[in-house]
Amino acid sequence: MIIDCHGHYTTAPKQLEEWRKRQIAELENPRHAPSKGSLGITDDEIRASLEGAQLKLQRERGTDLTIFSPRAMGMSHHIGNETTSRHWSEHCNEMIHRVCALYPENFVGVCQLPQSPGVPPKNCIPELERCVKEFAFIGCNLNPDPSGGYWKEPPLTDKWWYPLYEKMVELEVPAMVHVSASCNPCFHGTGAHYINGDTTAFMQFITADLFKDFPTLKFIIPHGGGAVPYHWGRYRGLAQDMKRPPLKELLMSNVFFDTCVYHQPGIDLLLKVIPADNILCASEMVGAVKGVDPETGFNYDDTKRYIDRIDWVSRADKEKIFHGNVDKVYPRFAKRTKR
Numbered sequence: 001m002i003i004d005c006h007g008h009y010t011t012a013p014k015q016l017e018e019w020r021k022r023q024i025a026e027l028e029n030p031r032h033a034p035s036k037g038s039l040g041i042t043d044d045e046i047r048a049s050l051e052g053a054q055l056k057l058q059r060e061r062g063t064d065l066t067i068f069s070p071r072a073m074g075m076s077h078h079i080g081n082e083t084t085s086r087h088w089s090e091h092c093n094e095m096i097h098r099v100c101a102l103y104p105e106n107f108v109g110v111c112q113l114p115q116s117p118g119v120p121p122k123n124c125i126p127e128l129e130r131c132v133k134e135f136a137f138i139g140c141n142l143n144p145d146p147s148g149g150y151w152k153e154p155p156l157t158d159k160w161w162y163p164l165y166e167k168m169v170e171l172e173v174p175a176m177v178h179v180s181a182s183c184n185p186c187f188h189g190t191g192a193h194y195i196n197g198d199t200t201a202f203m204q205f206i207t208a209d210l211f212k213d214f215p216t217l218k219f220i221i222p223h224g225g226g227a228v229p230y231h232w233g234r235y236r237g238l239a240q241d242m243k244r245p246p247l248k249e250l251l252m253s254n255v256f257f258d259t260c261v262y263h264q265p266g267i268d269l270l271l272k273v274i275p276a277d278n279i280l281c282a283s284e285m286v287g288a289v290k291g292v293d294p295e296t297g298f299n300y301d302d303t304k305r306y307i308d309r310i311d312w313v314s315r316a317d318k319e320k321i322f323h324g325n326v327d328k329v330y331p332r333f334a335k336r337t338k339r
């Protein structure tokens with residue numbers, strides 16, 4: 001079984017985006033009382049949105065199941081206030097739930113959290129619980145920077161985040177550390193802000209004893225871990241200079257990397273540097289990078305191909321990357337499979 005641990009519903013029916021546009025427009029009207037309302041999306045529209053996109057690509061590329069979450073750029077926690085984010089997140093998560101109910105063999109859900117700049121992360125707990133307990137979601141996407149590129153929140157190791165971590169541990173769900181849109185013109189969203197976010201989170205984890213406080217807490221750092229594998233020596237050296245334990249001891253029971261790296265040498269490096277026990281297969285399809293690589297004739301985000309082409313990684317290690325590690329990182333997925 002081949003699992004893609006990182007897919008977003010980038011192709012949702014247009015009513016979702018239209019609802020969001022209306023919600024944002026209404027923020028201009030101070031007398032308007034915000035309400036969640038409804039989307040008016042049919043099951044057939046959901047099927048149509050997936051059949052020619054994620055499902056087609058799963059079939060073509062030979063992945064069996066995608067761990068699926070709302071569009072990451074769309075989370076845009078910086079817009080409006082806590083209520084804005086709560087209504088929007090609820091709609092986005094309900095869409096994922098409907099996708100998973102229609103295609104239980106192909107998708108399993110991960111939720112967007114209703115974060116908002118300056119608002120304690122513990123306020124996200126009701127939505128996390130709803131998604132895990134009512135919708136059988138197996139994880140969440142945690143935005144380390146709800147300000148959208150201005151980094152106003154404390155680092156992920158700060159006690160500010162602890163109530164949410166306590167709930168994640170209790171529910172046995174990991175978080176993918178995933179920023180959203182950048183409203184800082186210096187940072188391109190997917191090209192700079194995403195990779196910065198990944199790298200920043202890893203460095204934050206090095207500096208503190210978060211995993212002493214939460215030995216079973218797990219994070220996935222997407223996009224191949226940002227700059228981390230390429231600069232592994234720098235991070236090992238920094239940890240050493242800071243009198244921190246070796247990275248293996250400090251982080252590798254809790255921090256995992258996905259394979260959303262869009263060229264062969266990048267995947268080669270990732271698999272050489274990071275232990276197979278800490279890597280999960282992922283593509284982030286559809287949409288982070290949409291095109292075909294003229295050098296290979298294949299889509300940049302067809303990441304399974306890159307892993308398949310590596311002959312110096314053992315079959316057992318590839319099985320961990322394609323499937324085995326998912327059971328370890330997402331205990332609720334393992335229980336679901338057993339059932």
Ligand SMILES: [Zn+2]
Binds near residue numbers: 006
């Ligand atoms: Zn993503």
